[in-house]
Amino acid sequence: MGCLYNFLFSPQPAVRERLEALLGGGEGGEGGGGVGGGHVGVQVRNRLWTAERYKIQNPGGIPGAGSVAASAERVLYCMDRYVPPHATVFFTADEDHFYAVAKRQWGTRVRTVEGGVFMPWSRGGKVDAASLGDAEQEAVFKAIVDWFALQRAERIVYTHQSSFGKTAAESSDAPNIDVNHTRCLAADARWGAAGGGEGGAAAVWEVEWGEAADGGVTYDTSAVPGAPSGRTGAHDEL
Numbered sequence: 001m002g003c004l005y006n007f008l009f010s011p012q013p014a015v016r017e018r019l020e021a022l023l024g025g026g027e028g029g030e031g032g033g034g035v036g037g038g039h040v041g042v043q044v045r046n047r048l049w050t051a052e053r054y055k056i057q058n059p060g061g062i063p064g065a066g067s068v069a070a071s072a073e074r075v076l077y078c079m080d081r082y083v084p085p086h087a088t089v090f091f092t093a094d095e096d097h098f099y100a101v102a103k104r105q106w107g108t109r110v111r112t113v114e115g116g117v118f119m120p121w122s123r124g125g126k127v128d129a130a131s132l133g134d135a136e137q138e139a140v141f142k143a144i145v146d147w148f149a150l151q152r153a154e155r156i157v158y159t160h161q162s163s164f165g166k167t168a169a170e171s172s173d174a175p176n177i178d179v180n181h182t183r184c185l186a187a188d189a190r191w192g193a194a195g196g197g198e199g200g201a202a203a204v205w206e207v208e209w210g211e212a213a214d215g216g217v218t219y220d221t222s223a224v225p226g227a228p229s230g231r232t233g234a235h236d237e238l
Contacts, residue, residue, distance in 0.1 A: 009171070011148045018145045022111055023090065023152070039111065041153030041174075042079050042102075043146075044093040045162035049075055052160075052181050068181050072101040078184035080105060081191075081204050082157045082177055090153060092146035093117070094164075113149070115142040155209075175209065 011019060023039060053068045068074075076098070083089060083106075090111045091102040102110050118139035132140065150156060150168040156176035158165025160183070169176035191204050 014141075015145055015148060018113070018141075019148055019152070022113060022145070023149060038154040039088040039090050039152075040083050041090045041150040041156045041158075041168070042083065042092075043150055043156075043158040043162065043165040043168070044075055044079065044091075044095075044098055045159035045164060046072075046075065046093065046095045046098065048159050048161050049180060056181055068185070072098045073105075076101055076105045078179055078181070078187075079157055081184065081187050082155075082179060082208055084155070084205055087155075090149045092150060092164075111149075113142045113145050115139055118143055177209065 050070065053070055056068050072095075086109070088109050088111065089102075089106045091099070091106070092112070093099065093102070094117055096117050099112055102112065116135070116139050118136060127140075147164065147168055150158070150165065151172050153172070154174055156165065156169045156172060156174050158169055158176065158178055160178040160180040162178075165178070169178075187204065187208060190207075
């Protein structure tokens with residue numbers, strides 16, 4: 001699929017210009033801050049996190065998981081477990097209030113595209129291009145730039161079951177991992193809620209990515225909308 005995406009989609013001059021302004025040059029992060037130098041792409045599809053949380057906390061959800069916080073802070077905490085320390089982060093989300101939280105989470109390391117989220121896409125509704133005003137067109141343009149910036153990351157951390165993150169990952173040769181409440185709960189069980197355990201918090205991302213590279217990232221998807229119902233070994237750790 002990656003070859004097909006690359007065949008069908010390439011950034012045109014206006015998008016390339018915005019990408020270079022956003023990611024070109026700069027220091028810090030895993031290999032630097034530029035498009036060629038490396039950044040970690042982080043994408044949040046909060047609608048999916050919310051739907052999964054509802055299933056977890058209702059009868060038939062994950063036994064012993066307890067209450068799962070719905071805040072943006074909790075979601076970005078989960079994502080940050082898979083971000084190398086000191087890495088430059090490109091961040092995109094489907095709800096506007098996540099951006100302020102991302103800036104608090106990663107400070108000067110975070111890069112975002114300015115502008116608001118295009119809410120019809122966020123809600124999964126149909127779009128009539130002829131009806132778009134200037135602000136809505138700019139929001140659509142932001143989404144396109146977001147996708148290409150995510151695709152160009154050295155590592156991609158995206159929301160499980162999100163087509164936006166999944167297609168960016170599939171069209172890239174970069175290592176990628178999909179995250180949601182269940183994966184985060186499993187990581188909490190392995191490392192402790194504070195990110196401790198042997199090696200400390202800094203080691204968490206290396207171990208989790210190592211498992212991904214070894215094909216050992218299967219985990220409980222029984223509470224994930226649209227995912228297979230079978231549970232895996234990671235469930236037993238919860």
